[in-house]
Amino acid sequence: MTPTPDRGPDRGPDRGLDRRLDQAAELCRARGQSLTPLRRRVLEIVLEADRPLGAYDVLEILAEERGRVAPPTVYRSLDFLLDQGLVHKVLSVNGFVACSDTARPHAAELFICRHCGNAVEVARKAADPRLEETAAGLDFAIESVVLEVRGRCADCRADA
Template identity: 45%
Template sequence: MDGIETDIPGAPHDHDACVSAALETAAELCRRQGSRLTPVRRQVLEIVWESHRPVKAYDVLARLSDHGRAAKPPTVYRALGFLIDQGLIHRIEGLNAFIGCARPNDAHTGYFLICERCRAVTEMASPRLETLLGQEAAGLGFTVKAQTVEIFGLCAACGGGR
């Protein structure tokens, strides 16, 4: 589709390299922004990136415990909040979950295609759609500061087709 980029979960790739690249990008981004990617924040980011699927905060807490770190819910929520603020992860409101951001160095609007059956999430970037929504809002006298769009349906693997 012209002007639309997607990150499709499950597409063939070297997952270890993918996670490693996400962690390296996060460390560099935090260094440039003067923020600190603490060991807990780094581990939470790694857990979010483990499967390319949305992860809930309490699942992150459980995985931290599996890794031998006795964390409390506020610790996890603070780490997730930091990662969102840095643009390293996205919150998927409709699932009350979090997913890694594949393009943290690029300011972009989050358009998420969420499969109602398998819960796979695909992040889509569409400058045309962003512009159109901004123009429509401006026509109503509204200034857009941020956009997140969650679209529910079926992915190709679950019968959504193409």
């Protein structure tokens, strides 16, 4: 389902990249935070990627643009974006993906293809009742949930 090609905010070569970045900036501002040029650029890099990027992947891209960049520079920006819910961390691959729905923080389900590395995010509508039940049984207070599904995506299955 491609976006309508001749109108709408998502047309053009960057698929609404600027719009999403502006939205993110606005979101931060509304929270009294600031999406600085560095943070904005890091978010852009993650948005542009078609798969989870490692912190050092981001670092490399930044380094090409502005010379030597040290790890803390990247990790600080990524941590900020994580805090703001603008990116998710993918534990399975030590990587980061842009959040597909930045409207509000949410637990994400990630479907990660072992073949092409692509990661699709599916927002979780509501708390999983089974999980809630189990937690209640254990008298365990849930703070966050990591749910990552690994397998093979449609495209890669078709290719095979």
